[in-house]
Amino acid sequence: MSAPLFEKIALVGIGLIGSSLARVIRRERLAGEIAIATRSPATLARAEELGLGDSYSTEAATAVANADLVIVSVPVGSSGAVAAEIAPALKPGAIVTDVGSTKRSVIAQMQPLLPGNVHFIPGHPLAGTEKSGPDAGFADLFENRWCIFTPLPDTDPQALERLSEFWRRCGANIDTMDADHHDMVLAIVSHLPHIIAYNIVGTADDLETVTKSEVIKYSASGFRDFTRLAASDPTMWRDVCLHNKDAILEMLARFSEDLASLQRAIRWGDGEKLFDMFTRTRAVRRSIIDAGQEIDVPDFGRQVVEHPGAVMPAAKS
Numbered sequence: 001m002s003a004p005l006f007e008k009i010a011l012v013g014i015g016l017i018g019s020s021l022a023r024v025i026r027r028e029r030l031a032g033e034i035a036i037a038t039r040s041p042a043t044l045a046r047a048e049e050l051g052l053g054d055s056y057s058t059e060a061a062t063a064v065a066n067a068d069l070v071i072v073s074v075p076v077g078s079s080g081a082v083a084a085e086i087a088p089a090l091k092p093g094a095i096v097t098d099v100g101s102t103k104r105s106v107i108a109q110m111q112p113l114l115p116g117n118v119h120f121i122p123g124h125p126l127a128g129t130e131k132s133g134p135d136a137g138f139a140d141l142f143e144n145r146w147c148i149f150t151p152l153p154d155t156d157p158q159a160l161e162r163l164s165e166f167w168r169r170c171g172a173n174i175d176t177m178d179a180d181h182h183d184m185v186l187a188i189v190s191h192l193p194h195i196i197a198y199n200i201v202g203t204a205d206d207l208e209t210v211t212k213s214e215v216i217k218y219s220a221s222g223f224r225d226f227t228r229l230a231a232s233d234p235t236m237w238r239d240v241c242l243h244n245k246d247a248i249l250e251m252l253a254r255f256s257e258d259l260a261s262l263q264r265a266i267r268w269g270d271g272e273k274l275f276d277m278f279t280r281t282r283a284v285r286r287s288i289i290d291a292g293q294e295i296d297v298p299d300f301g302r303q304v305v306e307h308p309g310a311v312m313p314a315a316k317s
């Protein structure tokens with residue numbers, strides 16, 4: 001049997017993403033040892049019950065000691081606190097990465113605190129569900145999904161290749177881009193859809209006295225799709241909104257302008273404009289499906305994977 005890719009992997013945070021990693025690392029034998037740390041004793045106990053690792057601690061510093069690869073999978077607003085905790089305990093030469101949904105803020109929080117003798121490579125697997133916690137993870141989560149790295153100017157190519165190989169063995173396809181570009185692309189393909197979902201479900205909930213329980217009774221599949229996204233973890237999405245503020249506000253401004261234009265077309269009975277727009281958007285979905293980007297999502301029908309290249313607005317000049 002060949003040697004594992006890493007002697008010891010430490011997982012800091014063992015929710016949906018951390019526990020999916022634990023499961024695929026075990027299945028693919030990517031580590032000689034899996035050390036798990038998470039802040040909450042109840043979550044840690046559950047991870048142990050599920051047998052996700054080989055050692056367990058509420059102290060991140062304990063888990064990362066002697067680890068060759070450290071993967072931080074916590075809400076992006078906690079990245080700095082985790083970096084401060086692990087910094088003194090990291091092994092020289094270790095690779096430290098994260099999975100956060102925003103990259104500029106994570107880099108700003110972590111990089112200044114990490115020692116210069118480790119390889120910090122920010123990452124983001126574009127794979128997830130609306131669920132959270134250690135029970136929600138599954139080993140196939142990253143299968144045929146993108147993992148984006150936003151390397152820093154001095155990132156060691158060999159460390160990047162080693163981390164890329166790790167994610168490929170987890171089933172992912174690799175892409176690299178700079179952090180600002182990542183944050184803008186993700187704002188439109190992932191952050192705005194969630195914000196729009198939270199908003200529409202909130203509006204429907206506010207109308208509940210008018211509609212009585214009809215929102216639940218008659219919820220057609222369109223509304224149900226929004227409720228799935230709007231059921232996503234509140235802490236995680238609060239942090240995404242606060243930590244990708246600029247890009248999200250820019251995309252929201254564009255979105256609001258386009259919505260006003262749609263509103264005007266409806267008010268003035270401009271059927272041609274509505275038809276043309278709906279025809280254009282139908283083609284976007286077609287091209288995503290043709291690119292092989294449609295996947296199964298556990299217990300919720302079909303979902304279209306966000307692909308960074310698909311709907312990028314023109315760059316600001």
Ligand SMILES: NC(=O)C1=CN([C@@H]2O[C@H](COP(=O)(O)OP(=O)(O)OC[C@H]3O[C@@H](n4cnc5c(N)ncnc54)[C@H](O)[C@@H]3O)[C@@H](O)[C@H]2O)C=CC1
Pocket residue numbers: 012013014015016017018037038039040043060073074075076078081082099100101102124125126127128129130131132133134233236240
């Ligand atoms: N949920 C999703 O679909 C995806 C999430 N992400 C990113 O992955 C990261 C983790 O998300 P999930 O696994 O979904 O969240 P989760 O809520 O399922 O798990 C978060 C874990 O972090 C732990 N934690 C929180 N603060 C901590 C701290 N200071 N020290 C140690 N542990 C701490 C929690 O106890 C929990 O185990 C987030 O940054 C999120 O943006 C990335 C891709 C998809």
Ligand SMILES: O=C(O)C(=O)Cc1ccc(O)cc1
Pocket residue numbers: 100101125126127128129130190229303
């Ligand atoms: O559940 C869904 O549809 C998602 O879009 C999951 C997701 C959430 C956050 C990410 O940064 C990446 C993927």
